Amino acid sequence: DAEITQSPRHKITETGRQVTLACHQTWNHNNMFWYRQDLGHGLRLIHYSYGVHDTNKGEVSDGYSVSRSNTEDLPLTLESAASSQTSVYFCASSESAGESYEQYFGPGTRLTVT
Amino acid sequence: GQNIDQPTEMTATEGAIVQINCTYQTSGFNGLFWYQQHAGEAPTFLSYNVLDGLEEKGRFSSFLSRSKGYSYLLLKELQMKDSASYLCAVKDSNYQLIWGAGTKLIIKP
Numbered sequence: 001d002a003e004i005t006q007s008p009r010h011k012i013t014e015t016g017r018q019v020t021l022a023c024h025q026t027w028n029h030n031n032m033f034w035y036r037q038d039l040g041h042g043l044r045l046i047h048y049s050y051g052v053h054d055t056n057k058g059e060v061s062d063g064y065s066v067s068r069s070n071t072e073d074l075p076l077t078l079e080s081a082a083s084s085q086t087s088v089y090f091c092a093s094s095e096s097a098g099e100s101y102e103q104y105f106g107p108g109t110r111l112t113v114t
Numbered sequence: 115g116q117n118i119d120q121p122t123e124m125t126a127t128e129g130a131i132v133q134i135n136c137t138y139q140t141s142g143f144n145g146l147f148w149y150q151q152h153a154g155e156a157p158t159f160l161s162y163n164v165l166d167g168l169e170e171k172g173r174f175s176s177f178l179s180r181s182k183g184y185s186y187l188l189l190k191e192l193q194m195k196d197s198a199s200y201l202c203a204v205k206d207s208n209y210q211l212i213w214g215a216g217t218k219l220i221i222k223p
Contacts (some may be wrong), residue, residue, distance in 0.1 A: 042118060042201070042213030043157070058210075090156060097209040099144045099164055105156035 002027040006091050006106040013113055019078045021109050023091030031094045032074040033103060034058075034066060036087040043090065049074055050097065081113045116140045118214035120202050125220045126192055134187045134200050134217045142207020148176050148187045149201040151216065157201055161187070189219075197221045 004025040013019050025032065030051045035043040045058030047066040055066050063085060065077045078085055088110050092103040117139045126132040138146070145164040149157040163169055163178035163185060175188040187200055199216040206212055 040215055042203075042215045043211075044213070045210060048210075099205060099209075100162055102147060102159040102162065103211065105158070107156050 004091060004093055004104055004106040006089075006109050008109060009107065010110045011112070013081050013111070015081060015083060015113055017081050019081050019111065021076045021078075021089055021091075021111070023074045023076065023106055024072055025091075025093045025104075025106075026072065027093055027095070027104060028071060029093035029095050029104075030071070031097055032068070033092040033094075034064070034074065034076045035090045035092065036060065036085075037090060037108075038087050046076065046089075047074075078111075081111075083113050085111065086113045087111060116204075116206065116212050118202055118204060118212055120200075120214040120217045122215070123218045123220065125222060126189075128192055128194060128221055128223050130192050131188065131190050132192060132219065134189075134202075134219065136185045136187070136202035136214055138183050138185070138202070138204045138212075138214075140204045140206045140212055143180060144205040144207070144209055146176075146178055146185050147203045147205070147211065148174075148185075149203065151199045151201055153198070160200075192221050194221050194223070 007022045033048045034046040049068040091106040094101045094103045119137045148160040151157040161176040168177045173190045201216045202214040203211045
C-alpha cells in the first residue's frame with residue numbers, strides 16, 4: 001500500500017543547531033507540503049513543492065528550507081533551530097493541486113528545541 | 115486577511131447527533147474540506163464540498179453555503195471513536211489550503 005512516512009517521529013535539539021526532518025511518500029504524487037501545527041492555530045504552511053526541483057515558500061517559511069531532488073522525498077531543514085520552532089510538523093502530499101484533490105498526511109514529527 | 119472560524123470544543127453524548135460549524139473569509143474559494151484528527155495522529159480526509167448543499171457519506175454529512183461563507187459537519191449516531199478534533203480547511207484562489215484551528219469533540223457515554 002502507498003504511504004507517506006516521516007522521520008524521526010520525535011526529536012529534541014538545542015537552540016542554534018541545524019535539524020533536518022525527512023518526508024518520504026510512495027504515492028508518486030507531484031505535490032508535497034510541509035505544515036506546522038501549534039495549539040490554538042490551524043495547520044500553517046511552511047513550504048511546498050509541485051514537482052522535482054520546484055519549491056515555494058508558504059505562510060511561515062522564515063528559518064526553514066526545503067529541496068526536491070526526486071518525486072518521493074521533501075526534506076525540511078531548520079537552518080538554526082529556535083525555541084519558537086518547537087512544534088509538531090506534518091508532511092503531506094496530493095495527486096494534484098486542483099480543487100477536489102485531498103492531501104494525505106504523514107504521522108508527524110514532534111520537535112522540541114531547548 | 116484570510117480567516118477560518120470553528121468552535122474550540124464541543125461535547126456530545128454517545129448515540130446522539132452533533133453539528134460542527136465553520137465560517138470562512140478567504141481570498142477566493144476552490145472548495146472546503148473537513149478532516150478528522152485523533153490525538154497524536156495525522157489528519158485524515160472526511161469530506162469535500164465545492165457546490166452549495168449537503169454531501170452525505172454514511173454517518174457523516176457536510177453542508178456548504180458559499181454565499182454565507184458557512185459550512186457544517188454533521189455526525190450522526192455518535193460513537194466513542196468519534197472523539198477527535200475536526201478541522202475545516204478552505205482551498206483559496208492559489209489552491210492553497212487555509213486551515214481552521216479545529217474543533218475538539220468530546221463524546222460522553
